[in-house]
Amino acid sequence: MAAEAERAIAFPTRKLRITFEVGWVLVVLSLFTILTLSQLKPQPFGRILRFLLDGVMVTMGLTVVSFAFILFIGLIGGLGRLSKIPLIYGIATLYVEIIRGIPLMVQLLYIWFALPQLMDIIGFKLKTISAFAGIGQWLIDLKLSPFAAAVMGLSICYGAYMSEIFRAGIESIPKGQMEAARSLGMSYFQAMRYVILPQAFRVILPPIGNEFVALLKDSSLVSVLAVSDLTRRGREYMARTFESLETWTMVALIYLFLTLFFSRLVRIMERRVEFEVK
């Protein structure tokens, strides 16, 4: 049994080390290309880079803030999908199925353009009922900022996918674990918190990391909502100078660097968790 465990640990280590180094080479290479271009040809590359940096910050901020919401929604949604209470299971399933059936772009456009109208309609209806007049007026007055709308759209969409990841992770833990915890007198939530989720988290860490990287790329879609993210800054610069090739080369390189970099971070986290489990 011990020898088996040793083999199981030793084998992936060797495999990981190779991909690990190739990965970092790519990260350095993409960063090197960005810096070389902007140093050797400051006109236009240096200027483009400086113009885009604001957008990089917005893209990162958007991704990180959304991801926090996504993890929260994923946990609640995943537990909901496993609930034995039909109403909770039904709501969670409806949410996941509806959201996964609509393209992210359409969801973002819906939240930005259609939702305000919908809220106006509901608001005016509510105002006719005296008891809900306050809520009605609040709905009519409510205006989401572009950033808030973008966070909302990304969170709702990715939350549905994350719910399925959490559900699969929790389901992958043997039933005996919950039974053992319950037989020691723990409540359902105590068992989840101390026994099931810590184990499930190790299982789902790789897919969670992939979701983060995918979110980073998909966040470029929010440029349709007047959020000045990396992609929108690129469009603004191009519109001003018509240097299409240079602008989009720079934008693509920056995205490439970010995604390669975060993929590496995810891989490091995976490795550390793998070793802890033993």
Added chain:
Amino acid sequence: MSDEIIRIEHLYKRFGHVVALDDVSLSVKRGEVVVIIGPSGAGKSTLLRCINHLEKPDRGTIIVDGIPLTHEKANINKIRAEVGMVFQQFNLFPHLTALENITLAQIVVRKRSRQEAERIAMELLEKVGIPDKAHAYPAQLSGGQQQRVAIARALAMQPKIMLFDEPTSALDPEMIKEVLDVMLQLAREGMTMVVVSHEMGFVKAAADRIIFMDAGKIVEEGTVEQIFNNPREERTKAFLSKILI
């Protein structure tokens, strides 16, 4: 307070079309060691799992230490803390060390301080003979060691009853004895135990009463002497002839 600690009356349980328990009634006295034997699918494990409500019976009453086991959550959690359970597959928490496996429920459920929980855990690891494995993870322990940690984990809650669901069936032969020794010691100390097991050495040494189950019913019960030497029922005889080679 009577000396009866478990009282089960007219218990029924079915899984789809399979009848697992068919009108089972049973009473266990404080300090008694009851061993349940029978062919697989007889309902032994289901009966055990009903006692701490891991299975929900369809009908019938279970009273543990004076508390009726209704479907109210408060009662169920109260009873579970009084009833320790040891599983065939150990079910240790693989992400925690042996010591943490034993302290977790003490801290979370019994609200003990970490120091006190660790002191109790170390005493119990001493008792089951593996204090040197306190900081090992389950994957680093042999099956026998894992099962002994699982017993210590259940004992840490200071239960009034211990349930054992085929505790040695998943073990290599050379590890069975170390687990049975711990169980024998518990029996001698006067722990109330309900054990599903076919380890005849343990049964003969520790059982106050043997219950033979088949097809969801209790066919026959009696002392070791009665069941092994003078079984009344044909089915009991047939079953014993297969396991007593």
